[in-house]
Structure formats: structure tokens, C-alpha cells
Amino acid sequence: MRGRIMKGIAGFYFVKSGETVYRCKARGIFKLQEIKPAVGDQVEFEVIEGNDDNLITEILPRKNCFVRPFVANVDCFAVVTAVARPAPVPALVDKLLVMAEQAGTDVVLCINKCDLAANTRKSSGRKAHESMQMLQSVYEPVYPVVLLDQNDPEGYERLRELIRGRTVALAGASGVGKSTILNHLLQDERMQTGSISEKSQRGRHTTRHAELFPLDEEGTALFDTPGFTSFALTEIEPDMLQHLFPEIEASLGGCRFDNCRHAAEPECAVKKAVAEGRIGQARYDSYLALLKELEEEKKY
Ligand SMILES: Nc1nc2c(ncn2[C@@H]2O[C@H](COP(=O)(O)OP(=O)(O)OP(=O)(O)O)[C@@H](O)[C@H]2O)c(=O)[nH]1
């Protein structure tokens, strides 16, 4: 039979075929070949009568596969950041965006917890408001952006329109609200979400495993994934990075040196675009930081 892995827990994979979910194990050979089935994989499996241990026999070719989050066959990443609690980390957002560009998937940037930016008479509200404006000005020129606030259904409706019919992975730091967004889109409380205690400002029901949720009759499906604070980009040549920032790519061609990496080089068209405001300073800073990381990785 053929199906799709919806979640994997402790060596078991839950494979959906039609309306039925089968609990399966993976054939031993996968381990020897160092292949790990991923949530989102399309698989062939055998149903073993009278036994819970149905067997995944084959993983069908993947459109793509990621390490963090560990998911396969993604059409689009919904990269999530909060305006506060936790404070946005543009370097992490940009890394996820680069990962998506590398794989050629679409991207939607979700700016979440916008309700925290509403009361600008409080200093925490002012700070959140500034973060919201910063995120909008940096990302709106480059990617589709949705503003979300758990008390306002309109944002979720816009997001639903943007992702219709596709398999979308929520990705971002822990506590930014990925599971909450999924909950709103599912319009029920199937997922557990935690409330951040005012003191610790940390979510209680952190997502531990990637899981795929069918959303509607039109084939839309959403991966909920665990949050993380850092990860390493792999298999990107330093010279490739400039093509993974769409606004940098758009400024290429005018540099003095053909092999310009747009860092210390003189007469650089990219730096000129930054100075003229056509490329956001924050995005350029992320580019430089990632370039350094990739160049250092190359040295070893
Ligand atoms: N004020 C506010 N809080 C929100 C909003 N969305 C989510 N939260 C809260 O943020 C906390 C964390 O939300 P989660 O949805 O669990 O975050 P997550 O990104 O899934 O976190 P991990 O599973 O750890 O990666 C919870 O207490 C939510 O209630 C929002 O729009 N506004």
C-alpha cells in the first residue's frame, strides 16, 4: 500500500493511506543504509494481519528533505517570528529563509503576537511595536508577510489563502507560536499549546516531534515542528549564498570583480544597493554573517 508518514515516535511511523492511519515500523535495511524515514515521506508499506508491526518497505523519491526541522516533501515554509516574547532574532529567520531558497520552496513570513504591539503606552508594547515595524520594513519588500495575532481571525484567513493546496512547514524558534497558528488553522484544540508564564516567559508544551496535519479538502497540509535556537546550513558554497537572498541576487552584475562576494571588495554593486536602501541593512548583515560561517566551514 502507499501512504504518507504523518508522524514518527520512538521507532514507529504513523502512515496515512486514505482515511486510515497505520502504525508501521521501518524495514531493517533502512538503518543499514542510514536512511531515516521523515515525516512527510511518501512510502510503500505492507499491512501485516493481526500484528501491529506493519512494515514500511520503500521510501518514494523525495522532492526535498531537511535536517532542522526534519521533514520531507515541503512545498512552502511558513517562517514564524514573534514581535516579542521571545524577541525576534533576524539572523535565525534569515537562515531559515536561506534554507528554503536553497531547496527552492516558497516562503511566507509570519509575524506573530502582534497583539503585544498594540498598547504603545507601555514600554513593553512600544518595544514590540518597534520590532513589528522593523520586521515589516525588512521583509515586506522581499517576501509575502502576514501579521498574526491570536485574537484576530483576519490574519489566519490571509495565511490560509496564501498556503491553499500546499504542504507547508511551520518553522521558527521555540515559543514563537507555531502550534498556536496551527491550532487556529485547524479551528479546534487538537494540539496542545502552552501559555507562557509571565515570569519564565517560556512555553510549557513545547513541540517535541514534527507532525503533519491535513487541513482541508483541497490538499492543504501543515507540518508542526519543534522550535530551535540555532542550526547549521549545509552544502552551500560561499559563492552560492548571494543567490539565496532574492534582493541581493537582483543587484548582481554591476560589481567590479566577477567573483565579488560583496564583503570587503571595492566598487561593489551590492554594497551600493545597501547604501541606497534597496537592500535592507539587516538582511545584508545576515548575508555577511552567513558568508563568514560558510567560509569558515570550508576551511576545515
Ligand atoms: N500574546 C500572544 N501570545 C501568543 C500568540 N500566539 C501564541 N502565543 C503564546 O505563545 C506561547 C507559545 O506558543 P506555542 O504555539 O506553543 O509556540 P511554538 O512555536 O509552537 O513553540 P515550540 O513548540 O516550543 O517550538 C503560548 O503561551 C501561546 O499562548 C499571540 O498571537 N499573541
Ligand SMILES: [Mg+2]
Ligand atoms: Mg509547538
Ligand SMILES: [Zn+2]
Ligand atoms: Zn559585490
